[in-house]
Amino acid sequence: MTTQQKHVAVLMGGFSSERPVSLSSGNACADALEAEGYRVTRVDVSHNVATVLDELKPDVAFNALHGPFGEDGAIQGVLEFLQIPYTHSGVLASALAMDKQKAKTIVKLVGVTVAEAKVMNRFDFTSAHPMIPPYVVKPVAEGSSFGVVIVKADQPHPPQIITSAEWKYGDRVMVERYIHGRELTCAVMGDVALGVTEIIPTGHQFYDYDAKYVAGGSKHECPAKISPKIYQKIQTMALKAHQAIGCRGVSRSDFRYDDRFSEDGELVWLEVNTQPGMTPTSLVPEIAAEAGHTFGELLRWMVEDASCLR
Numbered sequence: 001m002t003t004q005q006k007h008v009a010v011l012m013g014g015f016s017s018e019r020p021v022s023l024s025s026g027n028a029c030a031d032a033l034e035a036e037g038y039r040v041t042r043v044d045v046s047h048n049v050a051t052v053l054d055e056l057k058p059d060v061a062f063n064a065l066h067g068p069f070g071e072d073g074a075i076q077g078v079l080e081f082l083q084i085p086y087t088h089s090g091v092l093a094s095a096l097a098m099d100k101q102k103a104k105t106i107v108k109l110v111g112v113t114v115a116e117a118k119v120m121n122r123f124d125f126t127s128a129h130p131m132i133p134p135y136v137v138k139p140v141a142e143g144s145s146f147g148v149v150i151v152k153a154d155q156p157h158p159p160q161i162i163t164s165a166e167w168k169y170g171d172r173v174m175v176e177r178y179i180h181g182r183e184l185t186c187a188v189m190g191d192v193a194l195g196v197t198e199i200i201p202t203g204h205q206f207y208d209y210d211a212k213y214v215a216g217g218s219k220h221e222c223p224a225k226i227s228p229k230i231y232q233k234i235q236t237m238a239l240k241a242h243q244a245i246g247c248r249g250v251s252r253s254d255f256r257y258d259d260r261f262s263e264d265g266e267l268v269w270l271e272v273n274t275q276p277g278m279t280p281t282s283l284v285p286e287i288a289a290e291a292g293h294t295f296g297e298l299l300r301w302m303v304e305d306a307s308c309l310r
Helices: 019-035 049-056 074-082 091-098 100-109 209-213 228-245 283-290 295-305
Strands: 007-012 039-044 060-063 117-121 135-139 149-151 172-177 182-189 192-201 218-221 250-258 266-273
Touching: 007 019, 007 049, 019 039, 019 060, 019 295, 039 049, 049 074, 060 074, 060 295, 074 091, 091 100, 091 228, 091 266, 100 117, 100 228, 100 266, 182 228, 182 283, 192 228, 192 283, 228 250, 228 266, 250 283, 283 295
Parallel strands: 007 039, 007 060
Antiparallel strands: 117 172, 135 149, 135 172, 182 192, 182 250, 192 218, 250 266
């Protein structure tokens, strides 16, 4: 089947807190795939997505969803049931990667360094810190840094927002030792670790939602200005994590690197993103471009890599 004959349904939107990000990714991918010659249908995913896809009968589903239902194994299960080849990771890998603590447990077994962490119910936060500060509290299964709270060393009590009615990210949270230093990320494409980028937030305490998606919120140093030894170590760890969790297609692993006292410093893996942002200026397309792949070529590779039983 030629590119012109292949019908690609780009799945976007959905109903998670990352809907706006997904719409941005999905429309950018749909535009680029059309430019590559594919016949493209844009699908704003709702609860009747199985019926919509069964009527469309696309050759491939390009998954541009983010957050719960889109990258936790749920939509992947629907696509397996419908026998529609799809991009990115499969049911199990998606579910494991979305659960930050389970992902940590798996990658630690293959020698990837992770930060000390524990999962607890948010209502178990009392007047006492659950861990010696500084530490980070984050939802177990959210993306785009939604719900992430940094507790500083001098904070006298746990963050009150976690137990408040304003909290909307589920009752299970992960408490993780805070790692000082630089934010680094590495993309994996198939079984190849691509380059490493440093993310430098501008006017933000860390790489939060606004730093990710608001213009001027951060800058990207691609490739990262770090020693070849650390650069290669990040690539090795990213590929190990990708393979240990069973990821397919494209993924992106995030790291913290504390080089305040020595070049070797402390390098810690944070998480793997099985559905990284896919606008032309997102991290993975930037890293792929540095490796010689245009945005269109990257998306073409993902479509041609699509399958079931991933």
